[in-house]
Amino acid sequence: MNKKKIAYAIGAVVLLILAYSFFNTTSEENAPITTNVVKGVFLDEVIISGEAQSTSSKKINGPINARRFNIYQIKIQDLVAEGTVVKKGGYIGKLDASEVNGKINDAMLNLESAQSRYTQKQLDTTLTLKEERNKIKDLLFNIEKDEIELSQSTYEPPATIKQLEINIEKTKRDLKEKKENYSIKKRKATAEMVQVATEVSKIKKRIEELKNLQKEFTIHSEEAGMVTYIKDWSGNKKKVGSTISPWEPAIASLPDLTQMESKTYSNEVDIRKIKKELPVVVGFDAFPEIELSGIVTNVANVGENKQGSDVKLFQVLIKLNETNENIRPGMTTSNKILTHKEEDVLMMPLEAVFAKDSISFAYVKSGYSIEKKQIELGTSNNEVVIIKNGLKENETVFLSKPEGLDDKSITLLK
Known part of the structure; x- marks a missing residue:
């Protein structure tokens, strides 16, 4: 009898432990996610992709006197592969000389x-x-x-x-x-x-x-360098089968790899933030380990429509302050343009900001309770926002709305 009682007692204890564990786990899983208000350096960056190109390149032209003989359209019959390194006088390509x-x-x-x-x-x-x-x-x-x-x-x-x-x-x-x-x-x-x-x-x-x-229909290089294809008026690269004219006689170019820039396009929202002289960190998809510093040198005042889209985009040119032997024209770039920076400021994630009747507030953990505090916001980026007033460093805020606090009043700023 005593053994049975002991067995029942042990079973009851195990059930209580399992029940506690189940409900505690469920509670933790459903609990709102929190984070702390931090103090540090605020960075507002515009991140856009682009394309590397040389700021100085020598064009390799076909016959420029063809117009004198009423020859206006010349087809490219042969062309060395893009990226080919040629010596001075080296073979570049051949044009259709039938005419x-x-x-x-x-x-x-x-x-x-x-x-x-x-x-x-x-x-x-x-x-x-x-x-x-x-x-x-x-x-x-x-x-x-x-x-x-x-x-x-x-x-x-x-x-x-x-x-x-x-x-x-x-x-x-x-x-x-x-x-x-x-x-x-x-x-x-x-x-x-x-x-x-x-x-x-x-x-x-x-x-x-x-x-x-x-x-002249057999093209040779006037200088040593690396051959890169150039684009026609429609944005397509000239290659075998493309045509050149006396007005656009170039079939390729020899870029100066010591003078490179990144050409990119910004949307109408971000272009307002981008100005000349802003610092940029330029990365390269082909070489993720390479990051070079740059500076914005030109921001277009007039937008243009990219092919196949009605969205207005604005051209931005970024000069690279450094060089790297692995970087080649045409490589895809990732451009982090630093548009705003503030040091020693309080910040928290944008998800922690809530609003009611034009009042911004946060759910702040206060001991075992939760308080709704009005906050004054500063500049924000895509992830965090500066807190000018209403919170302190290391205060815990909720990233999602806790349940049961709809009727709780907001503690307003003094």
Whole structure:
């Protein structure tokens, strides 16, 4: 009997312990979460992602004189991989030269035709002038013959002598006229030859220029560096199959890796906080261990619509104060822009702030009870808010609303 009583007593104690443990655990699980008011340094940061780029880069251009030959759209046929390190004079890429090749072929045909016209004109001129020279020789021969006949006609009748003199005079006039005509025809033939020769020379020069242009369709680097692709007007990177024009002749660039910046875009809410000269900590997704200091150098005054969105975004440029050999243009950056800083201030999480009738208050633990205290708030960030008045350091505040305190009055500030 005594053993049974002892067993019952032990069982009752165990049940009481289990019940206490269950209800205590349930109570702890349902208990509101609390935290303490702390004193420290308040930081308000705008965190936005961006893209690394060089502030100074040398563009690698295709043919800039193509417009002179009515070539306006040139397709990129080959291009080295982005990030390739090249030496001075190293191969960069090749452009589709089919259009310039066609113009060279057309010019060669025009040259053959012009040279043929030049040869024909040369032969015609030679024959024409030869005929004129022969006519002049005939006239000279006739004059010489008449003068001999005149010298032998001393005893001829005066009429005969007069007729010979008239013939000689007439032939001399004809000779003078022939010589003048010959001179005119010779000058005309010379001008025509010069004209045809000039046409041949112009076509030869055009062919030479086209061949020089053709050489420019194979692109080489003017400096040593790392090749990076550039973007066209629509924001897409130029690559094999893209086109360039005389107005946008660049196919790639060689950035100066010692002068880097982060280009990012801020929304309409955060842009109000961002000013020039604000300090920035720039991180890199590719290298989480690298963080470089920077400074805001430019804040756009006018927003722009990003492709596929109606949201207005404002461009922000951040200059890096340091360099790192691992950083490359195009890498994704994480930019922490410090917009506000206060030291030695009281802070608590935003979740601990409640409001009623425009009065901000907090649920504060006071011994075994809970008090609703009015608080005066200062600047806040995405996590905490500065407490100007109403709380003290290390006071415990509730992050969620405790039950059963709806009717409790708020202790107002004095």
